[in-house]
Amino acid sequence: MRGLLAWVGIPVIVALHHSTASGVDFNKEIRPLLSNHCFECHGPDNATRQADLRLDIRPSAMTVITPGKTKRSELIHRIHSNDPDRIMPPPDAQKSLTNPQKQLLVRWIKEGADFQQHWAFEPVQQEISKPHRSDNWSRNPIDHYIYNRLRSEGLRPAAPADKATLLRRISFDLTGLPPTLEDAKRFLADESQDAIEKYIDQLLLSSAYGEHMALYWLEASRYADTDGYQNDRTRHHHVWRDWVIMAFNENMPYDQFITDQLAGDQKPNATLKSQIATAFCRNHRINSEDGSIPAEWHVENVADRVDTFGTVFLGLTVSCSRCHDHKFDPISQKDYYELFAYFNNNAEWGVGPNNGNSPPFIEIPPAWPNISKDLDKPVRPEPLRLSNARQEAGNGLKRPQPGSATTLMVMHDLETPRETYLLNRGQYNLLDKSQQLYPTVPSALDFNSTLQPKTRYELAQWLIHPKHPLTARVAVNRYWQQIFGLGIVESSENFGVQGSLPSHPELLDYLATTFIQSGWDTKALLKQILLSATYQQSSDVNQDLIQRDPNNRLLARGPRNRLSGFALRDQALVASGLYVQGIGGPSVRPYMPPRIWRSISNNSYKQDVGSKLYRRSLYTYWRRTIPPPTMMNFNAAGREVCIVRTEPTNTPLQALTLLNNKIFVESARNLAQQALQQGGESNTKQIEYIFQTILTRLPTQQEIQILTESLVLFQQRYAEHPEEASALVSVGESITNERINEQKLAALTMIASTIFNLDEAITK
Structure with missing residues (x-):
């Protein structure tokens, strides 16, 4: 609001007490309005602030607002002005208020202009009042919160799913x-x-649980098998991936899970296992191109750690403060570089070696992970053989020889901390040396003045403190998102002012509180969600519900979401009998177009053979510059940076992948072969075998009729074109039984492929 205070001739009397009016809700209605239309010029960013006015904090806002008196509130005069030089927001901002929005601001001021702290920065309510059970539907407290919201919206839950x-x-x-x-x-x-x-x-x-849970964490943690950038060289980080799987299968408490990954090297009596966990902080890209400036890329590496920390654990867009004060959230550029200081002391050089891992790293015994008991023993720094960063990065590393130890990039702080300064515009060489900065948490999150963490380990302890307003909320929200497709806070990456409001705020705090009280027990949390009547509803929907709640935010029906590319490929492998079980180990290279890498480098994709082709998709080699196309077609995160939420899409490429990708064709052929050998003699029995194997139910009579008619047409087609049948049943490395008629096998392969492509098969 340009020149707003200059117009005000006399001081405005500020109310001493916040309004307790229950009409307009500041956090739900007023803050989002001010954030979208005003904060860019009148928000936290000092550099772009106009007229020295902040509308995100009460004391400053009250200079243009007189609670209860709209005629004495300059803000109201400005939003109703017809003068283009006085109206706010100004016309050139293209953020004009609608009449209902103006009326809302008038109502708010009439009711006392109540200000509230942003909901996500308020303490988690430790004593959550559980709604009284007043219905016959609820099975646990989750359902009470959902039912009360549905009732307030005039909706009822769906029937139970079969x-x-x-x-x-x-x-x-x-x-x-x-x-x-x-x-x-x-x-x-x-x-x-x-x-x-x-x-x-x-x-x-089951061990599959840990593998499945690890997948979500790998995407959030930007895990990959290469360094990224132009060279995109192979790195050896699968040991950390296997640690994540182990942690989930052992139901490691989430507070320990956080602590080990942020500061396992700084824990009292640190073990090799806790050292391995710190590779989380080294999952970022590393530049090894000729001419790279180490100081520049060191800053990029540390900035990635800060951004990932902010997104994964705080649910805040702290990266917006790297170059300037955050325009919407109370995170200053100084706050950013004080967080930066926690991660700035790693004994690294900034750029990568010619091959292998970038120091500091540790050597992992060849027997990993079959030595888990030994990994829990305390270790001293000497046996870790932490490499000297400058020397090793300059000279390059030798690749581990067969049977030798694997190296893993980890965190290990320098004895003398690096000096940290604010970087103007975020540039590595524009240091503001007027003030050295030290590790400090953002003042907006300083919920306990006695906790002033100075190390990564202390930062982790601050993060898992029961009074921390964000950690538990962010965690349970992502688990909810994992199950229902959308979080209680839809913008799971952004709990800030520009993020979504929680659809069920009391439920969010209930889950966060019980998560902490359970000892941060992830399995207990998931079990409670899955046992709820909310989760077990039918996903059937009518036109009225689609119009009222298209994204199922109110949960008047059960979750129904498309499977990921990982799950679709694994489903095909399991159904066909090709699936090869096995936990951990180096990443594998299944089918991909042989020239797929040529667009980036001269290297050709070298496909694995044998059982490695059929391992779980979690273990697929992930090259950052060219990720596996099957996964990317189904909206997987690219893993160049931290991603905790991807938007689902529906494209023709997805159908083409399921119909033509080699692993899906080969899986359909193997399943068809099983049906011919084990399903029975008749077409109907063979179709039922395939259908039940994929969907775990028998087909209806109508489905049988449609598929039988299709099978007859395919049989006729391949009888007339046997060469097409031969080509189809030859797809893939697995062996076809030569005693089976190729035309019959090809026709039934097409039926299996059809069922793999049903909506029921690609959703859960």
């Missing part, structure tokens, strides 16, 4: 894999009241 639907939904949500036929038969035959709970417990104990 057991076959729940079987598939639960299996994919906990393991990322389809249920086995044996599990399906056992579960569907179990008529006990705790059948669902027993099935959940079974899956939580």
Whole structure:
């Protein structure tokens, strides 16, 4: 609001007490309006602030607002002005207020202009009042919060989903894999009241659970098998990935999970396992191009750690403060570089070596991970063999020889801390040396003045303090997003002023509180969600509900989301019998176009052979510059930077992938071969075998009729064109039974491919 204070001739009397009016809600209605229309010029950013007016904090805002008196409030005069030089927001900002928005501001001021702290910075309510059970639908406290919101919106919950639907939904949500036929038969035959709970417990104990949970963390942690940038050289980081799988399978408390990854090297009696965990901080890209300036890329590496820390643990866009004060959230540029100071002391040089990992790194025994007990023993710094960063980065590293130890990039601070300064415009060589900065948490999050962390370990302890307003909320929200497709806070990456408001704020705090009180028990949290009536609703929807709640934010129906590219590929492998189990180890290179890498480098993609082709998609080699196209077609994160939420899309490429990608064709062929050998003699029996294997249910009579008619057409086609049948059944490295008629196999392969492409098969 340009020149606003200059117009005000006399001081405005500021109310001493906040209004307690229950009409207009500041956090829900007023703050978002001010943030979208005013904060760019009248918000936290000191450099772009106009007229020295801040509308994000009460004392400054009250210079243009007189609570209860709109005629004495300059803000009201300005938003209603017809003078283009006086109206706010100014016309050239292209952020004009609508009449309802103006009326809302008038109402707010009439009611006392109540200001509230941004909801995400308020303490988590430790004593959450659980709604009284007043319905016959709720099964646990989650349902009470959902039911009360539905009732206030004039909606009712959907009917329960059938057991076959729940079987598939639960299996994919906990393991990322389809249920086995044996599990399906056992579960569907179990008529006990705790059948669902027993099935959940079974899956939580499976090794596939840890693999599935790790996938989400790898994307958030920007894990990849290469360094990125132009050279994009291979790195050896799979040991950290395997540590993540192990942590989830062992149900490591989330507070320890955080601490080990941020500062496992600084823990009292640090172990090799906790050292391995700190590779989380080294998952960023590393530049090894000729002519790279070490100081520049050191800054980029540290900035990536800060940005990832802010997104993953705080749910805040702290990266916006690298070059200037945040325009919407109370995070200054000084705050950013004080966070920067926590991660600025790693004994690294900034650029990568010619090959191998960038120091500091540790050597991992060849027997990893079959030595987990030894990994828990305390270690001293000497056996870790931390390499000298400058010397090793300059000379390059030798690749580990077969049978030798694997190296892993980790965190290890210098004995003498690096000096940290604010960088003007975020540039590495524009240091503001007027003031040295030291590790300090943002003042907006200083919930306990006695906690002033100075090391990464102390920062982790600050993060997991029960009174921290963000850590538990951010964590449970992402787990909710993982299950339902959307978080309670839809913008899971941004809990700040520009982020989404929680759809069920009391539920969010209830989950955060119980998560902390349970000892940060992730499995217990997921089990509570999956046992809720909310989760177990049918996903059937009517036109009225689609119009009122298209994204299912109110949860008047069960979750129904498309499977990821990882889950779709794994489903095909499991159904076809090609799936090769095995936890951990180096990444594998399954089918991909042989020339796919040529657009970036002279290197050709070297496909693996044998069982490595059929390992779980989690273990697929991830090159940052050219990620696996099957996964990217289904909206996987690229892993160049931290990503905690991707937007789903529906494109023709997805259907083409499922129809033509080699692994899906080969899986369809192997499943068809099984049907011919084990399904029975008739077309109907063979179709039923394929259908039930993929969808864990028998087809309806109408589905049988449609598929049988299609099968006959395919049989006729391949009888007339046997060369096409031969080409189809030759796709993939797995062996085809020569005694099976190729035309029959090809026709049934197309039926299997069709079922793999059904909407029911690609969703959960």
